[in-house]
Amino acid sequence: MYRKSAIELRDLFLEKKLTAVEITTYFLNRIEKYDRELKCYINVLSKRALNTAKKLDEKLKNNERVGRLAAIPIAIKDNIHILDEITTCASQFLTNYRAPFNSTLVEILESEGAIILGKTNLDEFAMGSSCEDSSFFPTKNPWNLSCVPGGSSGGSTASVSARLTPIGFGSDTGGSVRQPSAFCSVVGYKPSYGRVSRYGLVAFGSSLDQIGPIATNAKDIGLIMEAIGKHCKKDSTSLNLPQEIYLENMLESFKNIKIGVPFHFLENLNPSIRKNFDASLEILKQNGAEIIDINLDILKYSIAVYYVIATAEASTNLARFDGIRYGKRSKNAKTLNDIYKLSREEGFGEEVKKRIMLGTYVLSSGYKNAYYKKAQKVRTMIIKAFADAFSTCDFVCTPATPNTCFEFDSIKNPIDMYRQDLFTVPANIAGIPAISIPSGFDKDNKPIAFQMFAPQLHDVRLVQAASLFEKKINLKLKIPPLFDKE
């Protein structure tokens, strides 16, 4: 069963060849068996999952509507609210925070018949690129257990990669869905800004955050987007547009499609990433695409812009964690000021504190023109550079990551960690959709991925192009050998 796609599992359920309880029990058993080693899950919601499954089986028996995601198991990153369950954000601060409402995402998933298996690990408050900054434990990469799965949505991606679930969800502020997907050889999607509701996602960088699905193949991403890509009244940044169909009129070839590649910006690629990227371009070319050179040199500033804007927004978003309304209150506090100060000091980890301080600094009256305002201006230039590029091509392509997965504790310098996001942050800065698709392995059998960007709201075409690319590249090895068994 673990080799089946989400679409196949749903169809087996609809054809009454498998019950929802069978599917759910099967994946819960896989989690039980393998997650002791991998540590993808902070909280497994077995009871809830089995209850949902039972109800679904009843509904199917009575010919009631079961929903378009019926019986599909799903893992949710632990910064997205599920009513009555704890949302930890992998932080000591929130170990006691029970969500009083459902996120719109979970609301939709459950109304469409999906089965939520559990909450997955992340870098604390989604700040990081390796899952090592979870305050609980690091998650392992199923392809190489001495390596990180990437981050921050490392728990969901590793879980999909090891087939502990066919679908996972993450949040992508600067690459947290796509980078770990690349490290774990699964498909990770960041929709256009505003396409998927963020209501009930704990905010990190509000102008950058998007919830995104993780799957074993691009068609499953399409299925999920058909369900979740819709307007939400509770999110003021949600776009009021009709839902779209992803899985009809699929793209058949790359003929007449222009692929823009910022060759100059990609000059100093790591050799194994380069080789794989060139091979991917060759596949597109052989299938009719025209590859053109575009100028996106401005992207060399994207990391700097991202870390000013993301930390500025994080510092204000995290101000709500004061030990009064949310989270743990310090036991050592004697005065009101103590409550704020000690609760934050004891509750937040090092990376989170660093970001709050950086963000407060770039927003402070003496420095905001030099940093925050300057970053906003360069952000506008990046948006414009993409608009210019898309006036000459349909998709822009880059590698998904500058390197393959790395060993635990091997990156000591924070700037080197921030550089992990080099190819992913531009999509968040510009608000455009981007997808990371497995494209091979390096000589040590570590996964490599290809990334495609499309203009804002061209989500359907982008997922379809990814699906066609995936078909043409036809990777032989799809499941990490250690987990390719019952």
Ligand code: GLN
């Ligand atoms: N790695 C990036 C960061 O640390 C992106 C995180 C994310 O997308 N949530 O901020």
